[in-house]
Amino acid sequence: MASQLAFKSRISSTSALAKIFNAQEMIASSHIAKARKVALDAKPYSDAIFEAVQALVAHADDINHPIVKKNEKNPRVAVLALTADRGMAGAYTSSIIRETETLLDKLDKSGRQPELFVYGRRGVSYYKYRNRDIARTWEGDTDKPGVERAEEIAGTLLDAYMAPADKGGVSELYIVFTEFVNMVVQKVRVLRMLPLELVPADDAAGAVDSPRPDEAEHGMTPIYRFEPSADKVLDSVLPKYIQGRIHECLLTAAASETASRQNAMHTATDNANSLIDELTRKLNASRQASITQELTEIIGSADALNKEEE
Amino acid sequence: MAGSSKSTFEVTIVASDRPVWTGRARSASVPATEGAMGILPDHEPVLVLTSKGTLSVVGEDGRHTDFPVSEGFVSFDSNKLTVAVDRCDGGESQADR
Numbered sequence: 001m002a003s004q005l006a007f008k009s010r011i012s013s014t015s016a017l018a019k020i021f022n023a024q025e026m027i028a029s030s031h032i033a034k035a036r037k038v039a040l041d042a043k044p045y046s047d048a049i050f051e052a053v054q055a056l057v058a059h060a061d062d063i064n065h066p067i068v069k070k071n072e073k074n075p076r077v078a079v080l081a082l083t084a085d086r087g088m089a090g091a092y093t094s095s096i097i098r099e100t101e102t103l104l105d106k107l108d109k110s111g112r113q114p115e116l117f118v119y120g121r122r123g124v125s126y127y128k129y130r131n132r133d134i135a136r137t138w139e140g141d142t143d144k145p146g147v148e149r150a151e152e153i154a155g156t157l158l159d160a161y162m163a164p165a166d167k168g169g170v171s172e173l174y175i176v177f178t179e180f181v182n183m184v185v186q187k188v189r190v191l192r193m194l195p196l197e198l199v200p201a202d203d204a205a206g207a208v209d210s211p212r213p214d215e216a217e218h219g220m221t222p223i224y225r226f227e228p229s230a231d232k233v234l235d236s237v238l239p240k241y242i243q244g245r246i247h248e249c250l251l252t253a254a255a256s257e258t259a260s261r262q263n264a265m266h267t268a269t270d271n272a273n274s275l276i277d278e279l280t281r282k283l284n285a286s287r288q289a290s291i292t293q294e295l296t297e298i299i300g301s302a303d304a305l306n307k308e309e310e
Numbered sequence: 311m312a313g314s315s316k317s318t319f320e321v322t323i324v325a326s327d328r329p330v331w332t333g334r335a336r337s338a339s340v341p342a343t344e345g346a347m348g349i350l351p352d353h354e355p356v357l358v359l360t361s362k363g364t365l366s367v368v369g370e371d372g373r374h375t376d377f378p379v380s381e382g383f384v385s386f387d388s389n390k391l392t393v394a395v396d397r398c399d400g401g402e403s404q405a406d407r
Contacts, residue, residue: 041328048324048394052357052385147326147396224387227358228344236359237383240396244326 004290007283011276018272021265024088028262031143032183035258038144039180039251046244053196053241055224056234066162067238068196074171075112078135078160078194079103080153082177082253083123085142090264092178092186092257093122099188100176107174115160115170119153119250135160143254150247157246158239161194171195177249178256184263186256193245196238318370319351319389323377325398330377334370338391340384341365355387365393 081100083093100116107114115135118124120142127134136156141149163169173194179187226233321338323330338349341363365377382395 038327042326044322044324044329045326045394048322048385048392051392052383052394055355055357055385055387224355224357224385227342227347227356233357233359233383236381240382240394247326 004283004286007279007286011279011283014272014276014279018269018276021268021272025262025265025269028258028265032255032258032262035143035251035255036180039248039255042244042248042251046241046248049237049241049244052233052237056226056230056237059224059226059230065234065238067194067242074165074169076165076168076170077107077112077114077172077174078117078157078170079107079114080117080119080157080173080175081123082175082249083118083120083126083142084257084261085121085140086261087122088264089257089261090267092260092264093120093126095188096176096178097123097126099190103174103176103190112172117153117157143257145247145250145254147247150243150250153250154239154243154246157194158242175246175249177253178260180252180255180259183259186260191249193242196241317351319349319353319386319391321367321391321393323365323379323393323395323398326396330398331367331375333367335367335391336370336372338365338367340393341379342384349386349391351389353386355385357383357385359383360393360395 079100081096083096087093104114104116116127116133117136118127118134119138121139124134124137124139138149138153157173160168160170161173165171172192175191175193177189177191179189181187318334318336320332321335322332336351340347340349340358341360342358343361346363347358360379360382362380363378365379367375367377369375378399379393379395380397382393384394385392
């Protein structure tokens with residue numbers, strides 16, 4: 001059995017760690033309410049844009065906008081992975097990376113050339129360390145991405161998408177992000193953002209796994225009048241729609257990141273506390289053992305002295 | 311107010327980062343790209359691009375509310391006006407105007 005001193009020092013170091021974990025957990029839980037609110041706040045806007053896009057699709061029989069039309073010939077596709085800036089969020093970044101790798105493999109096998117875009121310091125350092133080609137990276141603010149950040153990312157990706165194939169353009173855009181289901185459940189999702197599948201997809205060909213609940217049967221869409229013209233409205237609304245969706249992804253990812261960080265830190269605090277309990281029990285046992293031993297020695301020697309006197 | 315649902319319509323104003331205002335209105339004026347446009351209940355369904363300007367809403371109680379908005383679009387159908395703009399300042403202190 002280890003010495004009492006060793007137990008005491010382990011207990012004190014573990015409780016110092018427990019304090020840090022606890023503080024981290026509290027920081028995360030104060031952030032999460034905010035992140036969730038921001039994510040929920042942005043939803044009405046993207047819903048409004050989505051409805052407008054639906055109306056446009058219902059109006060025009062054949063939309064020839066490049067955002068909707070698929071350029072089958074270009075094998076290059078873009079993949080955007082949303083990871084975290086900091087660690088201590090459990091399996092948050094590693095699940096994203098695992099899912100991204102699966103997607104990249106799948107795309108490779110189907111004869112396409114994926115280009116990787118990464119957001120978040122952890123993901124960037126993962127791929128840099130492995131010397132992988134990354135088209136573009138963004139770092140910072142993964143736990144509170146603003147509209148400006150969404151504009152920047154959406155701008156870059158739309159530019160890449162709109163560029164001609166011989167100038168490094170891509171024909172598809174996939175986003176790997178973590179969906180915020182609730183405080184304890186966050187799901188990694190792969191979303192095919194571009195080209196948009198606006199019409200009720202006949203067989204969702206090419207879509208890896210893009211469940212969009214809001215794209216379900218939309219009932220009757222009224223016949224709109226467009227001003228100045230349907231084409232101009234389309235030109236202006238579609239990029240906004242893409243940006244809105246990317247922003248939504250960033251925000252749900254941020255809320256998920258904070259939630260996983262809180263969960264991870266909660267588990268770490270619990271583990272540290274149970275470790276402290278266990279160590280304290282061992283310390284007590286070892287102290288009791290040493291007391292018992294001392295007593296036995298004293299009684300033994302007293303008995304021996306008594307016998308000598310008789 | 312008999313038939314108040316007929317003489318008013320629902321308004322939802324959303325900016326890209328937050329919902330700004332929701333309520334019922336008697337009329338609204340939107341800064342469309344080709345000149346301001348008034349909206350009354352039972353307007354035909356329209357989808358209009360808007361430019362930077364001021365969106366004014368006459369509420370159910372007859373009070374005017376102005377919202378400075380940036381570029382975006384406005385859609386109106388089945389007596390529901392949806393205003394989606396990139397940015398909208400104000401909106402908090404509108405109630406007491």
